[in-house]
Amino acid sequence: MPRHLIRAHHYKNVRDSDGHHISAGEERALPWVAITPVVNAIRVLERIVPKGELLFSSTHHDLVSQRKHHGALKRGTLDRRVGNLVSWIKQESTAQGLDAQMVPEYLHGNLGLSRLRRTLAWHVARRPGGLVALAIQYGHMRAALDARTSAGYGNRGRRGFHGELDVETALAAAQTAARLRDAAAAGEKISGPAARLALIGATSIPSFEGALTTPRGAAKFLARDGLVLFDNPDFFLICAFKRDTALCDPDPGATAPNQFACLLGCGNAVRTDRHARAAREHADRLDAKAALMPQPLGDRVRLTADRFRDLADAHDSAAQPAEEAIA
Numbered sequence: 001m002p003r004h005l006i007r008a009h010h011y012k013n014v015r016d017s018d019g020h021h022i023s024a025g026e027e028r029a030l031p032w033v034a035i036t037p038v039v040n041a042i043r044v045l046e047r048i049v050p051k052g053e054l055l056f057s058s059t060h061h062d063l064v065s066q067r068k069h070h071g072a073l074k075r076g077t078l079d080r081r082v083g084n085l086v087s088w089i090k091q092e093s094t095a096q097g098l099d100a101q102m103v104p105e106y107l108h109g110n111l112g113l114s115r116l117r118r119t120l121a122w123h124v125a126r127r128p129g130g131l132v133a134l135a136i137q138y139g140h141m142r143a144a145l146d147a148r149t150s151a152g153y154g155n156r157g158r159r160g161f162h163g164e165l166d167v168e169t170a171l172a173a174a175q176t177a178a179r180l181r182d183a184a185a186a187g188e189k190i191s192g193p194a195a196r197l198a199l200i201g202a203t204s205i206p207s208f209e210g211a212l213t214t215p216r217g218a219a220k221f222l223a224r225d226g227l228v229l230f231d232n233p234d235f236f237l238i239c240a241f242k243r244d245t246a247l248c249d250p251d252p253g254a255t256a257p258n259q260f261a262c263l264l265g266c267g268n269a270v271r272t273d274r275h276a277r278a279a280r281e282h283a284d285r286l287d288a289k290a291a292l293m294p295q296p297l298g299d300r301v302r303l304t305a306d307r308f309r310d311l312a313d314a315h316d317s318a319a320q321p322a323e324e325a326i327a
């Protein structure tokens, strides 16, 4: 997949060494990594506005109510446009008979810009390999955000999207911990080099209750290296993320793994009986697919299925009850 880097300026809180605001802004320290549809959308915007103009300039995009305003589109207009996008999705999914693609009704009013941002954060935090998260796009986005923080650009940076991403990540990790606690209480066995640490992490959650809904509380929660648990259903494991032993090459200072780049044999991996079952079921599905494929291709898929079965077998032979794993 081609990668595009988007460079841009930012303006808010940009100051010189004497603390004076620099109105010309400065180039962002890290570029955004984008996939082709995003780049295409930017190319279209560049044709709508004159050269050198803001891509979302009020003058060129909001001809009805803001044409006398300078600068970028205002919040109210963007909220309306998010609403229009939702209406369009509803209309298209009805017309195409794609009910599952429908945007659900909201109990708390319209989906504005901030809730759309929160929705994106939810997907980045909980579906690192999912359709919306677009593994590469947002996996790298998280890496970029974490690097930005560790490089010192995040002093004010855990606000906005960074803060929401932390909150969603912390809430998702807390749910993973609660599920692991429940599984252990229900007698499921656990395997993996990080099993003990994961169980300790899972039992420490109650002391954070209530603190995870603020960016500051969430960042503190996520900074507990080795004790924060990330569900990784694509690789049939829970990751008790410890930076120094991670094989997925996290940036220095990262508080979350690069789940899309998870590697077999990592010392942070933990599995329960549920993961072993899911890996076997996945292997069976792959075998069923392989039976319908031409032989060379089918053989490759069968090899992958065998790898998942091996992984489940390794769990079965090493797994211990939680009380023994934590001892």
Ligand code: SF4
Pocket: 232, 238, 239, 240, 241, 242, 245, 246, 247, 248, 249, 257, 258, 259, 261, 262, 263, 266, 267, 268, 269
């Ligand atoms: S490679 Fe290790 S640290 Fe990275 S996601 Fe996989 S288990 Fe976690």
